[in-house]
Amino acid sequence: MRSSFSCIYLYADESGDTGLTASPTKYFILSSLVVHETRWRDFLNDIVTFRRHLRATKGLKLREEIHAAPFITNPGALVRxxxxxxxxxxxxxxxxxSNRxxxxxxxxxVNKTTKQAGYDVFENAWQALIQRFDNTLRNRNYPGAFADQRGLVLPDNTDGGKLTTLLRKMRHYNPVPNNVAHQTVGAGYRNLALQSVIEDPFMKDSAHSFIHQLVDVVAYAARQLYEPNAYMRSKQGHNFxxxxxxxxxxxxxxxxxxHLVQL
Structure with a gap:
């Protein structure tokens, strides 16, 4: 008899761009939020309640997207x-x-200012995130300690073809540097092929995903740690x-x- 497993969803969003030359940003940020399948419905219901609160107190309609960067600097119709x-x-x-x-x-x-030409910002950032996701899953360290955890990746609109290729490759070849923590002698790499991330990534449009809009705010807050704009710095936004x-x-x-993963 096959053992049953539980699924954990990873929602991801980006801030900044992946370019190394002529780029307006020095950092590329990739943030993620995970929630277990058994908590997903309650989580979504609570977000809807929260959005209704924002509608009542701030005038933000449920159908209006929270996209953090333009939300602050170029709000369009939300200038009201x-x-x-x-x-x-x-x-x-x-x-x-934070209260969940x-x-x-x-x-x-990813600090792009320290990278040499040819460094793939997108691939290295996603590889690092997926590695952490898989490691945390296989060690059952997400909330609830559910047995035999599996994970599904749901990014906001990104380079889906490239991400799918990367994830498929990592299921077979995922080199990780040796270190003392793994009691490995000498330099070099270990091949820690993915064990717990299933299926290809499923792309989502943040305009239609309350969860992705929250992850967008997370990524924006992380970016303000490294290169805050003048307004956010004046409001202590680099500490958010x-x-x-x-x-x-x-x-x-x-x-x-x-607990930031810095590359």
Missing amino acids: IRRNDRLDILKQCLDFL SDIRICTVV YARLRPVLNAYANRAHPL
Whole structure:
């Protein structure tokens, strides 16, 4: 008889671009949020309640997308909501997430200024995120300690073909540097092929996904740690990511106080 397994969904979104030359950003940010299948419906229902609260108190309609970067600097029709209120919406999004016990957040940060020509920002960031996802799954370290965990990747619109190719490759070849923690002698790499991430990535459009809109806010807050714009710095926005401390995946990087994976 086959053993049953439970599925954990990883929602991911990006901030910044992957270009190394003539790029307006120095960092590429890839953030993710995971939630177990048995908690997904409650999570979504709570988000809808939260969005209704924002509609009642801030005038943000449920059909209007929270896209953090333009939300602050180029809001378009949302200019009708005062800038301070738009900033408060972002803070409330982060606080809504930080008060949950059924999710975990992980962020990969690529410092593009230190990379040589030919470095693939997209592939390295996603490889690092998927590795952490798979490792946390196989060690059953997500909330609930469900046995035999499996994971499904649901990115916001990105280079789906490239991501699918990468994930398929990692199921067979996933080189990870040797280190003392794994009691491996000498330098070199181990092939830790993915064990717990199933299927190809399923692309989502954040305009139609409340969960992805929250992850977009997470990625934006992470980016403000490294290159805050003038307005966010004046409002202490470069400290917003720390509001997520209770739900950060500590297994991603125990050495960093905010468990950021820095490349």
